[in-house]
Amino acid sequence: MRRLPKMAAALLAAALAVSAALPALAADQRAELELEASVRCTGEAADETLTVRLTALDGAPMPEGCDDEAELDFPARDCRDADDKTLTKTFDTIVYTAPGIYEYTVTQDAGGRKRADYDDTVFYLKVMVAWDTDGELKGHVSVRRDGDDGAKTELLFKNSYRSTDPLPPPVTPPYVPDKPTPTPKPVDQPGEITVIRPPTPSAEMPDEVIPAAEPEPVGTLIQTGQLLWPVPVLAGGGIALVAVGVWLSRKRRHDA
Numbered sequence: 001m002r003r004l005p006k007m008a009a010a011l012l013a014a015a016l017a018v019s020a021a022l023p024a025l026a027a028d029q030r031a032e033l034e035l036e037a038s039v040r041c042t043g044e045a046a047d048e049t050l051t052v053r054l055t056a057l058d059g060a061p062m063p064e065g066c067d068d069e070a071e072l073d074f075p076a077r078d079c080r081d082a083d084d085k086t087l088t089k090t091f092d093t094i095v096y097t098a099p100g101i102y103e104y105t106v107t108q109d110a111g112g113r114k115r116a117d118y119d120d121t122v123f124y125l126k127v128m129v130a131w132d133t134d135g136e137l138k139g140h141v142s143v144r145r146d147g148d149d150g151a152k153t154e155l156l157f158k159n160s161y162r163s164t165d166p167l168p169p170p171v172t173p174p175y176v177p178d179k180p181t182p183t184p185k186p187v188d189q190p191g192e193i194t195v196i197r198p199p200t201p202s203a204e205m206p207d208e209v210i211p212a213a214e215p216e217p218v219g220t221l222i223q224t225g226q227l228l229w230p231v232p233v234l235a236g237g238g239i240a241l242v243a244v245g246v247w248l249s250r251k252r253r254h255d256a
Contacts, residue, residue, distance in 0.1 A: 031096040031129050031139040040086040041079035043161035050074045051109040054091055060102035063092030096139055102127040108157040119157040122146035
């Protein structure tokens with residue numbers, strides 16, 4: 001019976017030793033997390049740098065040396081020249097020392113090119129830190145896009161650059177003299193006769209010119225004034241014939 005108090009005392013001492021060791025063990029436990037982000041650039045990528053930003057919500061742990069934000073810089077030309085036009089980088093390690101749920105947002109700052117389409121997606125990260133079956137502290141990350149319910153995706157920002165339009169060819173203005181002479185407008189004058197000249201024949205001239213035949217002379221025509229002299233002659237002859245006719249008529253009556 002005397003052994004029971006001794007065994008109980010030994011068990012109590014062991015329990016106290018274990019309970020005292022647990023806080024020290026928990027203090028040594030830590031979960032480390034490294035977040036990757038990718039940027040893809042297609043087209044004629046410009047000579048600029050795109051920034052991906054990690055922002056902590058509600059005081060979530062951040063990489064060492066960062067308060068509430070951490071940044072990654074992606075040269076656009078390096079993204080274009082990389083495999084699959086995609087460049088991937090990793091944020092500095094985030095250390096978790098206590099179980100819990102921690103949330104972040106990841107965004108990309110838009111570049112300064114007008115002929116480019118920048119990805120303005122907002123990614124939401126949820127980090128769940130808990131003890132696993134081996135008594136170790138582990139972290140699990142889930143990613144979703146803004147507007148997607150529970151959809152898991154990778155941290156990838158897609159940007160496209162459009163080719164610039166070629167410059168238009170230079171336009172040469174027409175030559176304009178210093179003092180151009182105005183061209184007078186034609187004015188129709190009253191009574192003015194417009195002479196239309198026949199076109200100059202294009203046929204070749206003959207070597208010898210044959211003169212035209214001279215016209216035959218035409219007899220002189222009787223003028224109207226020269227025909228007045230027969231009038232009195234004819235009148236006198238007519239009177240004489242009438243007188244002869246009257247005399248012959250009277251003679252026949254006398255002879256009868």
